[in-house]
Amino acid sequence: MHQLSGKVAIVTGASSGIGYETAKLFARQGAKVVVTARRAAELNTLVAEIKRHGGEAIAIAGDIRDEHLARALVEAAVDHFGGLDIAFNNAGTTGDAAPVADISADAWQSVLDTNLTSAFLGAKYQLPAMVARGGGSIIFTSTFVGSTVGFPGMGAYAASKAGMIGLMQVIAVEYARHGIRANALLPGGTDTPMGRGTANTPEARAFVEGLYALKRLAQPEEIAQSALPGVRCFKL
C-alpha cells in the first residue's frame, strides 16, 4: 500500500537537489504532484521520470517570489488533480556570501523574498485549499543555519530561514483545528548544488561535515525521506 495514495502535493524547488528527490518519492508513494522551479527543462525531465514509473505530475515553471505563481500552483492542483493535501515549500537560495555589513539592501531583500516571503505566499494560497479538503500537511525547508549554528557570510539566509520557523509555528496553531499539520525540516549540509556551493573548499566542507555524528553531508534522498513522515501522519 502506498503511503500517499489519493493525495495531491505541491513541491517547490523541484528542479534539483532535495525538491527533485522529494517529488520523486512522493510520486512513488502514490501522490499526484505539481512541481515548480524556474528551470523548465529540469522540471520536464522530472515529470517524464515520474510518468515513466507510472506516476502523475505536472510542471509549472516560474519564480517563487511571484504571488501569481503561488496561486497558479494551487489552482493547478485543484483543477488537474481535484484538491491539495500536501505542500512542500522547499525552494531556496543562500544568496551571495558576505559579512553582514557588506550585504546590500537589495541582496538582503532578494534572499528574504526567495526564502521567506515565498513561504508566506505559498501558505496563503495553500491553506484555504487544504481547509476545503478537510485537512492537509504543509512543510517548509528551513536549515540548521541560524538555528543550530552561525555560519559566516549567511546573515540574510539565516534570518530568512529562522523566520520560516516562526511562520510554521503560527500556522500550526492557527490551522490545527482544520486538520492541517505544519512542520519545518532543518536539514544539515546536504550534497546538492547548493550544499556543494557552500561547502566549496576543503575547510568549509570539513567544518560542515564535522557538525554531524556521521561526519558526512546528507544525500538529498535522505532529506526527502524525512519529509515523508510529515505528510503521512495526518488525519483527514
Ligand SMILES: NC(=O)c1ccc[n+]([C@@H]2O[C@H](COP(=O)([O-])OP(=O)(O)OC[C@H]3O[C@@H](n4cnc5c(N)ncnc54)[C@H](OP(=O)(O)O)[C@@H]3O)[C@@H](O)[C@H]2O)c1
Ligand atoms: N544543501 C544544503 O546543504 C541545505 C541545507 C539546509 C537546507 N537547505 C535548503 O534546502 C532547500 C533545497 O535546496 P537544495 O539543497 O536542494 O539546493 P538546490 O539543488 O540548489 O535546489 C534549490 C531549488 O530552489 C529553486 N529556486 C531557487 N530560487 C528560486 C526562485 N527564485 N524561484 C523558483 N525556484 C527557485 C531552484 O530552482 P531553479 O534554480 O530552477 O529556479 C532549485 O530547484 C533550500 O531551501 C535550501 O535552503 C539546503
